[in-house]
Amino acid sequence: MVDQQQYSWPLFRRFLILCLGVGTVLMLLTYLYRSIMVGLMASAVISYIASPGINYLCEALPIARKTLVGILIFLVVTICTLGAVLGIPYIYQELLNIVQMIPEATAYAERLAKPLIDWARHSKIVPDETIEAGFRKMNLLQHVMGATDTMDGLFSRTPKVLEAAFNLAMVPLFTYMMLADKDDLRSLVKSWTPHDLHPLMRVFVARIDRVLRAVVKGQFLVAFVLSIFYMAGFSLIDLPSGIAIGAIAGICRVVPYFDVLVGLLLSSIVILTQGSGIAVFIGVLIVVAVVQSLDGMIITPRIIGDRAGLHPIVVIASVFSFGHWFGLLGVLLAVPIVAAAVVALQICLPYLQNSPFYRLPPPS
Structure with a gap:
């Protein structure tokens, strides 16, 4: 049973009105x-990630x-600038080289698959229209990815730069303002919130x-x-452009x-x-399998654990959907917004169960 005194619906309704406003x-x-x-x-x-460390240093120093x-x-x-100057040009050049390899890799894969395609055509297992559509897509991929001058001039020609x-x-x-004025911002939010809503706000x-x-x-x-781990593993098996592929695959995690999809795709092209x-391809599979095993058994459980409570399918769908609607901003905000929404619904449920809608008497 829901504690009606603790989960006051009128108080929560005022809180909802404040949140909607x-x-x-925003x-x-x-x-x-x-x-x-x-x-x-x-x-x-x-700022959110660095805030606990800043609080600790302020107390210690x-x-x-x-x-x-x-x-x-x-x-x-300063450190990030030096790292970008030293590392980003190398990774970008390696990635550009991989993009230039795509037409050749596609043609090679097409030659390898030709006996299988001929057999499929002869046996009529796969319709000819489907096979031709696949070839058209591969040719389009070669045309798009082969235009490396477009990649080189992208940042110089777009007004978004x-x-x-x-x-x-x-x-x-922005980061300085959020970290340095954190206490002032918190006091401002607290002063604009009704006093009787402070306990509920603290819970949320x-x-x-x-x-x-x-x-x-x-x-x-x-x-x-x-x-x-990916950079170290790909370097050990002497995968060409292994450092760049490992860095990109790890970021995609x-x-x-x-990370598995991107790592295998880029490795296969190279x-x-x-x-x-x-x-080398078997080595790539071993590296990916080992890293995924470490991630599933040690890394993610130790770092994240079960606190997020989000299924991987929900994360993938949220990132792609938010990215489709809001671009890079949506990719940045997708998982935090969905995670916050799930927790907010879990907190709201007892209050909603104490609302008049849930407490209507059963029909006689």
């Missing part, structure tokens, strides 16, 4: 400032919070914070760890199992065009 204002602001939303959301994610945050952001930006550069440049500033914030820390912090940490042989 705040949500409407949606309006998001629409008005949509050009900087990617940078703002990236800063929010970084005799330095003002704003000064400490400024120093740390300067150091992180200025918006992306501005968002990237604003990330340190605490439960959602517990899940989001697992989802946001955990997923990025797992992706980073798997990137290291933010979407469950997408192996088919470089003539690495079946031994």
